[in-house]
Amino acid sequence: MTTIKGASTIDQSSTNSRNPEGNPAEAESGTAGPRRRLRWTDVNVVNPKMLKKALGGTIVGNTMEWYDVGVFGYLITTMGPVFLPEADRSVQTLFLLGTFAATFIARPLGGLVFGWLGDKVGRQKVLAATLLLMSASTFAVGILPGYAQIGIWAAVLLVVLKLAQGFSTGGEYAGATTFVCEYAPDKKRGYFASFLDMGSYLGFAMGAALVSALQLTLGQSAMEEWGWRLPFLIAGPLGAAAVYFRTRIEESPQFQATLDAQNANAVKAAADAKAKAGGPAAILKAHWRHIVLAMVLAAAANTVGYALTSYMPTYLTESKGYDPIHGTLLSIPVLVVMSLCIPLTGKLSDRIGRRPVLWIGAGSTIVLAIPAFLLIGIGAVWSTLAGLALVAFPVTFYVANLASALPALFPTSHRYSSMGIAYNFSVAIFGGTTPFIIQALIDLSGSDMAPAFYLAGTSVIGAIAIYFLPESARRPLPGSMPSVDTEAEAKELEANQDTNPLLDLDSLPLTSATKA
Template sequence: MPPGTSSPKRELTVADVNVVDPPKLRRAVSGTVVGNTMEWYDFGIYGYLAVTMGQVFFPAEDPGAQLLASLAAFAVSFLVRPLGGLVFGPLGDRIGRQRTLAVTMLMMAGGTFAIGLLPTFEQVGVLSPVLLVLLRMVQGFSTGGEYAGATTFVTEYAPDRRRGFLASLLDVGSYLGFAVGAGTVSIFQVILGEAAMLDGGWRWPFLIAGPIGLVGLYFRLRIEESPQFEANQALREQVATAGSGDDAVTEPRLGLVGIVRAHWRALVIAMFLVAAANTVGYALTSYMPTYLTDTLGYDALHGTVLTIPVLVAMSAGIPLTGRMSDRFGRRPVLATAAIATIVLMIPAFSLLAIGSLWSTVLGLCLVALCVMPYVANLASSLPALFPTASRYGAMGVAYNFAVAIFGGTTPLLVQALIELTGQGMVPAWYLMFFSVLGLVAIWRMPETAGRPMPGSMPNVQSEQEAAELVAGQHDNDRLDLAALPFDSTAFDSTASDSTAFDATPDPDEDALTRSR
């Protein structure tokens, strides 16, 4: 037994361990990743057309103000993300992860397609930017449920020993989606030219979102519901059928106030991590084309094209850092990302400032090198801070509030600081500051690699692994027998935030494990 743990309620048996069904796991991961790719294509193309969108939708008296207005329209979608999280999070905890993710896919594709149909400022005046902002809000509302739901879904499916790798594939989809968006914009820029893009060519990347969204929806509808969510539902139905009226044996679904009260420490840790990772991530994906074009003087085509190979290469490396976190732990890999950001941002932006092709690509690679271990491990680290019944809701709060306040506003705030100070190195200092906060969060977060999710029995990928886990249970430093939910009546509905750190027993998971 690991040092410092209390005496277990009883020993683990093979019947207690959940063996993941491989075909279901493959469908769940592939369907979620493909849908995620489509979703982030939709969301990302605006960032690659920010300069063009500013010229099309906002008055032209001041080019600087025009660009800031366009970036503000980008940022406003993040301001409504918390609202989307507050709606879709509890909805996903109530009706299921799969159904909710299908809804977010439809909303995002529909909102993106509608942007491609909007009239310009020249055609209808101020109504044009108003409609643009409203549709950006629809996109933001949709993404409020996307990442929280996708990460919750995949981590609840994944075997404990492979959770880092499998969850990291979500961000492969995200950054490939950004790369596909950048590639699509670049193709139209090459074919049509800058004048034709301003004259209506900008619409095509948005209109393509319609058929792409249907493809993403098809894959979303093929996946089956998370087994841990089904466990939660099955036990609730048993309690309701018995007519006991006693919900004490089930883990309570918490609303916003309940989530904040019970898990505020975990929420703060998650928000610091999200802020650190996403300021760097959105600087690379959504702000860098604007920085290259407006600050460094590249034309619109080069400002977009130069990021594509970097995003593709980073996508290929993300699973590697996911595997590393399964082997060495989430905290060491995340700490590496934070330290790399603090050390490499000044050299990265110094290389960008040189302005030559080789230095720009190398500077972008240094930024991507910092982003990669961050984003690869958020997907597996954050959901493991919260119990099953409120996991989607808690993720919706933590992730979306942090992204709204810090991540999505990065392009706008950094550009505004550059305009204010005239200093091209402002982005580097901005990103370094948030990685210092990230180090604080990493120091305080629990290590979750290879361990069961809070309130869950162990997840393994084969009967042999289940037998080996049971045989070595007393020597396994990643298995706390006293924390496993052997006894469903052990759950205390008044539990404090310790559930996020000590894996307080979750009876729902035990019920399903035994039924299987």
């Protein structure tokens, strides 16, 4: 795994100047004294083999999460007669859209519970539990009896399973981003964290492609009778393999170092325990400014992201006259190309900074939203693909960098919990409601261009939030030691610590501990 090459106590100076909203216990521990000094043996030196294992183990969870979103979203019209055969078509669709929305209602609760557990018992254990619950719930949908077997209880059980999926998802993304950011070297954190969102959108495309292939080969009758179950059943063996790989990942080195440091400092450990005992209320009080900032950024990015993935097929079908299958098929190549480009924008953020890349995402949404919907409005296949590509362009810059920028707002001891609160409440309020809001705006205004103005408006607010975002590219995470690729880089950090503009000595933890 990633290792800490040695142990030493760093001279203490002032409180955490880089993260003034950090752990109160950490701030209270500061005393006057000589300037802190960094020793190269305190620096995390990344083990490439274990980093790849950690990255792969976390990507699979995000991929499965969005695979389920894609499958369920594109099977809404098929599953309606299975669970509510006596209702008319509109009621069936509304029920399944509401069931889809229920997953977002459960996400904040999952973020609170799993975030608290992740900061208490460790990231790896909690991420294994969220993936197990997620894959088991998805598989259970595939074996769920229909209305013909158990009546209305079939619909009730479907809602329960989707709530379980949403609950597990609440801990998945926040934990995965936290885990990868704590594993990655500082100078490549944006690149490695961006693979999580690449896996997410590829998972969505996989789900959409599988459903489309089954619809084309089996036909609607066979799909309603038994074919709809296949995509959910496939999640069973895929999930079992993914859980196996995730359980073989070692704990995040930054989190383990924090635990070791707390064990070596009884006063700090007692203070941290007191802070953690306060639960979400204490975390909100300590980090509310950064939590609000993260919520606004996540809302702006996910509004565009969910408009592309969850609403565009409906928009193409309901407003532009495409049949459901072609509405789905047109979005798949755009999603695949966008997914493959996401690591490139993550790497770009490591070179020029998170804020410039996020500003590209916000600015391009404002500029391209209206041309995108004008192109889609032409109605030709080429123009529709071009319009979808213009919507996907800002998503590529937005989502790739949230995974590395948002965890860097919070200290190690509260990172998982804070991310769970900020991201999941934002997605529940803005991400899951995006299709409903856009459709309501179209109905109220009578204009198919309403979505363009909504996307541009949310990104104006997002651009303002980016202005207040601290730059974190190539810098150590708050509450953590620097993380590098080689011992030579660690020694260089020690030698140049007084002149390195990316290294704030006062923000480093008080002690480090050996990890053999």
